[in-house]
Amino acid sequence: MNNPFVMMRQTFSQIGRNMNMTVASMFSITAILLILGIFFIILVNINNISDSVKENFGEVQINLTNAVDEVKVKEMMDEFKPMDGVENVSFLSREAAMENFKKKWGANADLLDKLEVNPLPNAIVVKVSDIEKADGIVKRAEGMQGIEKINYAQNTIDKLIKISNYIQLGALILIAALLAISIVVVSNTIKLTVLAREREITIMKYVGATNWFIRGPFLLEGIIIGLISAAVSSVVIAAIYHQVVANFGFDFALLMSTGFAPEEFLIKNLIVVYVALGVSIGSCGSIISMRRFLDT
């Protein structure tokens, strides 16, 4: 490109002249980006849940009855420590457990302050380095005195992880399909603007404009359309996610034992994804639509 200003001028006058098509393609890209965004959010949250599941996966939590005193706790812990596959053994007091619980509930934690008695038990947490060995620890614990409950749900966890893997795979396939569709949509839109300027392009070609000179304004047009769509989608999806977290965050945390993926983190990432997608959808679309005009 010899003169970027000539290209910029051409691009903007082009966008102005084809306002209807420009708006139409922005709508389609925005719609597709929003659907993608929803899948993205679902994916991130599933990841979040399965991460938290995996983190708890290697843990056996042994809840103790109130009758167990400190000396007894120490004895029990010493019994677990030398066992095969044990990474470390720690004591989780009911107060610390409550703190953790409050963290999970996030904004709704003040509800917990209303409890007069802490209903949570003291517990011994055995972290397992090798998941296969967890069963042995559970069996040993079952033979001890003063145990209220042993929390270890291998089957459920296995299932959950399997399901989340399937959902992730499905979402990825859908995202790929949507991307392909959006490139077709954009390339068709730009093809119409190209057709409207076919005469100009032909003259440019005959007079000896390089392919990149001809492509430049269309490429830039595609990128600008993509960027604007990305901006609109970011705002819309941020608003939607904010509402969802505000309205359902509490139920979700109760149900999944972990909160929604943090808003700021997720939206920041989504904006990066949107900008990248917007630019690539826009530029791929315009390059594809220009191909038949520039093959010589």
Next chain:
Amino acid sequence: MIEYKNVTKYYGDNVGVEEVSCRIDNGEFVFLVGPSGSGKSTFVKLMLKLIDADNGKIIYNGYDVTKLKNMEIARHRRSMGIVFQDFSLLPKKTVAENVAFAMEIIGRSRRSIRRQVPQMLDLVGISGEAGKFPDAISIGEQQRVAIARAIVNNPSVLIADEPTGNLDPETGWEIMRLLEQINRRGTTVIMVTHSSEIVNAMGKRVIAISGGRIIRDESEGMYRPEEDDGPGAADDEVFEL
């Protein structure tokens, strides 16, 4: 110098040109005549590398046009000016902007554009119309704009596709005089035409093409009506826009 050496181009089973060989020297004025679909269009398109030859060579300024790489094609075309039968002006640009456009797209500086465009308009005799839009001037003047645009970058070859095809005889002659003037400045002119009157009066070289082959090449040629199927046949536009 342009030299075709046994150039063949087929479109599927249809012949475009077949075993065409000829040589056009610098500064020549050549008429390309022949019936519609005879291969004139293919002949010119091959020269501009708008299509690829199946066989043969086209030597131009020391290189083989058929072997040009994508990156080199734009540069190659810049050495040739093209005038279309329908003028192909951009309706939303003024006369001066239409001419400037050809300079802009090859990256000429604004200063040289400002200097050269008025000179060109003056040369083709329409300096008074610089600020007007194409539909506000006569078709003869439109063709002059198209010629100004074609020569503004100083091409060594000017290709004119029936430049008088849409003009009344008087205006047609004015355009011919202009082309002759450009030719005298040293530019090779290759003109596709159906006008026997013009060909016969000019007494220039005539290359007649029929069925994809050169059937006649005379240095001071005449037009032969039996080689033609009448002017303005719709399917013989050199440049499909």
